[in-house]
Amino acid sequence: xxxxxxxxxxxxxxxxxxxxxxxxxxxxxxxxxxxxxxxxxxxxxxxxxxxxxxxxxxxxxxxxxxxxxxxxxxxxxxxxxxxxxxxxxxxxxxxxxxxxxxxxxxxxxxxxxxxxxxxxxxxxxxxxxxxxxxxxxxxxxxxxxxxxxxxxxxxxxxxxxxxxxxxxxxxxxxxxxxxxxxxxxxxxxxxxxxxxxxxxxxxxxxxxxxxxxxxxxxxxxxxxxxxxxxxxxxxxxxxxxxxxxxxxxxxxxxxxxxxxxxxxxxxxxxxxxxxxxxxxxxxxxxxxxxxxxxxxxxx
Amino acid sequence: xxxxxxxxxxxxxxxxxxxxxxxxxxxxxxxxxxxxxxxxxxxxxxxxxxxxxxxxxxxxxxxxxxxxxxxxxxxxxxxxxxxxxxxxxxxxxxxxxxxxxxxxxxxxxxxxxxxxxxxxxxxxxxxxxxxxxxxxxxxxxxxxxxxxxxxxxxxxxxxxxxxxxxxxxxxxxxxxxxxxxxxxxxxxxxxxxxxxxxxxxxxxxxxxxxxxxxxxxxxxxxxxxxxxxxxxxxxxxxxxxxxxxxxxxxxxxxxxxxxxxxxxxxxxxxxxxxxxxxxxx
Numbered sequence: 181x182x183x184x185x186x187x188x189x190x191x192x193x194x195x196x197x198x199x200x201x202x203x204x205x206x207x208x209x210x211x212x213x214x215x216x217x218x219x220x221x222x223x224x225x226x227x228x229x230x231x232x233x234x235x236x237x238x239x240x241x242x243x244x245x246x247x248x249x250x251x252x253x254x255x256x257x258x259x260x261x262x263x264x265x266x267x268x269x270x271x272x273x274x275x276x277x278x279x280x281x282x283x284x285x286x287x288x289x290x291x292x293x294x295x296x297x298x299x300x301x302x303x304x305x306x307x308x309x310x311x312x313x314x315x316x317x318x319x320x321x322x323x324x325x326x327x328x329x330x331x332x333x334x335x336x337x338x339x340x341x342x343x344x345x346x347x348x349x350x351x352x353x354x355x356x357x358x359x360x361x362x363x364x365x366x367x368x369x370x371x372x373x374x375x376x377x378x379x380x381x382x383x384x385x386x387x388x389x390x391x392x393x394x395x396x397x398x399x400x401x402x403x404x405x406x407x408x409x410x411x412x413x414x415x416x417x418x419x420x421x422x423x424x425x426x427x428x429x430x431x432x433x434x435x436x437x438x439x440x441x442x443x444x445x446x447x448x449x450x451x452x453x454x455x456x457x458x459x460x461x462x463x464x465x466x467x468x469x470x471x472x473x474x475x476x477x478x479x
Numbered sequence: 480x481x482x483x484x485x486x487x488x489x490x491x492x493x494x495x496x497x498x499x500x501x502x503x504x505x506x507x508x509x510x511x512x513x514x515x516x517x518x519x520x521x522x523x524x525x526x527x528x529x530x531x532x533x534x535x536x537x538x539x540x541x542x543x544x545x546x547x548x549x550x551x552x553x554x555x556x557x558x559x560x561x562x563x564x565x566x567x568x569x570x571x572x573x574x575x576x577x578x579x580x581x582x583x584x585x586x587x588x589x590x591x592x593x594x595x596x597x598x599x600x601x602x603x604x605x606x607x608x609x610x611x612x613x614x615x616x617x618x619x620x621x622x623x624x625x626x627x628x629x630x631x632x633x634x635x636x637x638x639x640x641x642x643x644x645x646x647x648x649x650x651x652x653x654x655x656x657x658x659x660x661x662x663x664x665x666x667x668x669x670x671x672x673x674x675x676x677x678x679x680x681x682x683x684x685x686x687x688x689x690x691x692x693x694x695x696x697x698x699x700x701x702x703x704x705x706x707x708x709x710x711x712x713x714x715x716x717x718x719x720x721x722x723x724x725x726x727x728x729x730x731x732x733x734x735x736x737x738x739x740x741x742x743x744x745x746x747x748x749x750x751x752x753x754x755x756x757x758x759x760x
Contacts, residue, residue: 200580207577208588211570211633215591218626219598222606229609282496285489299493306500308733310691312710313726317503319718320510325521327506358499390485419599422694426714436601443698448609455605459598466597 226455234449247449251457257438261457264435267352267424268417268465274357275413276406279364283405286365287372288398300369303362311359315426318355322346322427347429355423360416364409371405372398407473411466418462435461504730511723516542520720531724544719548709555620556690556706562621563628563689568681570629571636572674579644596634600694603627608698620700627695632688636681643677675747683740687733 233242251257282303290296306314321327322345329341344350375398383393421436435458442451510520515530516539533539537546574592578585607627611618618624651673655665671678693707700708706729713722 201582204577204580204582207573211574211592211637212588214570214626214629214633215595218607219595219603219630220591222603222610223598224606225609225613226602226606229613278496278499281489282493285486285493289486289489302497303500306504308687308737309504309726309730310707310710312693312707312714313507313722313729314504316710316714316718316722317507317726320506320520320522320723321503323521327502327522330522358503362500390482415597415599419601419694421601422711422714436599439601439605440697443605443608448612451605452609455602459602462599 223459226452226459229449230452230456232449232452234447237446239448247453250450251453256433257454260433260435260438260454261461263432264418264458264461267349267356267432267434268414270353271356271360271417272410272413274353275361275364275409278357279361279409280368280406283365283368283372283402284398287369287402288375296373300366303365307362312422312426314359315355315423318351318358318427319346322351322354346427347431349428349432351427352424352432355427356417356420359423360413363412363416364406367408367412368402368405371402375401404473407469411469414465414469415462418458418465504726507723508727511720511727513720515539515720516544518720520718520723531720532728534721535724535728544721547713547721547725548704549706549725552704552706552709555703559620559625559628559705560686560690562625563632564682564685567629567633567636567685568678570633571640571681571685572678574633574637575640575644578641579647579649592634592637594634595630600627600631600692601697603630604695604698607695611699618699618701620696620703620705624696624700624705627699628689628692631692631695632685635684635688639681639684640674640677643674647673672747672751676744679740679743679747683736687736 229239230247231243231245232239232247233244234247286296286299286303290299319326323329324341324343324346326346328345329338332338333341345354379397380393383397388396419436421434421440424432424434424437425440435454438454439451439458442448442454509524510522511531512527512529513520513524513531514526514528515534518525518528518530530539534542534544534546535549574588578589604627607623608618610616611623616623652665652669655669656662660668691707693705693711696705696708697711704712710722710725
């Protein structure tokens with residue numbers, strides 16, 4: 181009697197679990213399918229095509245390593261790879277250096293919640309302008325007759341306009357730092373805001389100076405924010421090509437620019453090789469950063 | 480003393496930081512009022528005028544500077560953003576709903592979805608172009624580019640909804656079920672109103688991200704230009720203040736959109752409060 185009741189119960193429970201897992205499957209299926217078809221398949225195709233044979237205007241599905249050999253023996257491509265890594269590292273460092281103090285102020289020193297929100301919103305507002313317009317906005321700033329040169333000449337710091345400001349690697353770095361540093365400020369400020377003020381109070385009461393508190397409490401506790409910010413910035417900078425196209429005057433060629441020019445001249449296989457190299461680079465960077473922090477836990 | 484000195488210093492720094500963020504945009508806005516067609520995209524302002532705004536709408540006599548090809552692009556971009564918004568919000572809500580239960584492989588699915596916002600547009604765009612070429616599918620902004628836009632915005636909608644469901648008290652739903660209300664009706668009457676602020680945010684994210692997206696569109700759309708592609712086309716040629724005027728207008732449009740969002744959000748919060756008050760009474 182009791183046995184049958186128990187088995188009945190188990191049966192219904194199993195049925196409920198089955199129907200709920202079936203429901204989960206149906207809820208997930210569209211999204212997962214979409215991602216498999218339109219994200220995983222294209223990336224797999226890119227990897228596949230990178231081994232195809234490139235003729236002048238066409239690609240043929242005969243497998244070869246030729247495009248890969250061309251990539252790793254050509255100074256242009258290797259140079260682009262190196263430029264990408266260099267610009268990425270510089271911009272990453274610049275966003276931390278430029279963004280951290282601002283995040284420190286917003287996240288830790290501003291106690292008024294309203295002011296804190298206002299400051300964060302002020303940081304985000306520029307994102308409501310088109311990305312391309314924000315990139316382009318640096319041209320009248322940095323140019324030979326641009327705002328910065330004009331101001332510097334007016335106050336007499338320089339007598340000749342600084343020409344290296346625009347259409348150089350420097351202008352690309354300045355532009356990228358301005359566009360991406362907010363992705364650093366946000367996560368850092370978020371982590372700093374979560375620090376329990378009583379810890380800092382306690383350290384103060386025990387006689388620790390600001391630098392000591394910063395080094396032993398604030399910096400370690402804000403590190404997850406820095407890492408999350410670094411993931412955002414890295415992913416975006418590594419995939420960039422518009423900023424360098426707009427601000428470098430074709431002097432800076434990132435892997436992204438290589439892909440765009442190769443596609444433009446129908447060299448699909450070469451573009452695919454550059455794409456795969458970029459994917460591997462990005463995957464390595466993100467994997468290394470994710471080792472430091474669990475993204476899902478921080479959300 | 481020391482701490483307040485540091486606070487002051489950081490406050491000054493943050494002000495400078497904001498100048499750094501806004502400076503270029505302010506300069507761009509000022510220069511959009513340069514006189515035309517002879518005034519260039521630099522200081523000094525020869526004469527203040529709205530010439531470039533009129534130029535944008537084709538209200539000026541023809542000059543050597545070609546008008547921006549935005550009229551058709553605007554419509555395409557709006558429609559594309561709308562389609563992307565609807566589809567990615569639906570996908571985001573359903574996927575996040577599934578994540579309310581623990582299931583095996585949730586980690587893999589989570590990273591598969593988040594991958595969509597991580598992979599750069601130039602890579603998926605290239606991949607999509609290759610797939611389309613191989614399968615003999617023609618590339619269009621409403622086809623190949625649209626699905627890529629959803630790949631990009633769906634993760635944002637998903638994460639927003641995940642955050643909403645994390646703070647969601649499911650006992651309200653269970654109460655409704657145990658009172659014999661059908662799941663569909665429960666979703667409409669209970670779940671949806673509760674998650675509405677999240678849905679609104681997801682829609683806002685999806686619309687604006689898609690509206691501004693161009694690296695995914697670049698390879699995946701065919702001949703017809705969307706708005707960002709039209710702007711990207713000006714990169715290679717000499718820049719005139721008409722692009723700046725256009726930048727000012729799109730920014731204003733974004734703010735209008737943001738105010739609509741704020742109003743709807745305010746209304747939904749007020750309604751939630753009113754219901755809470757009624758329940759207490």
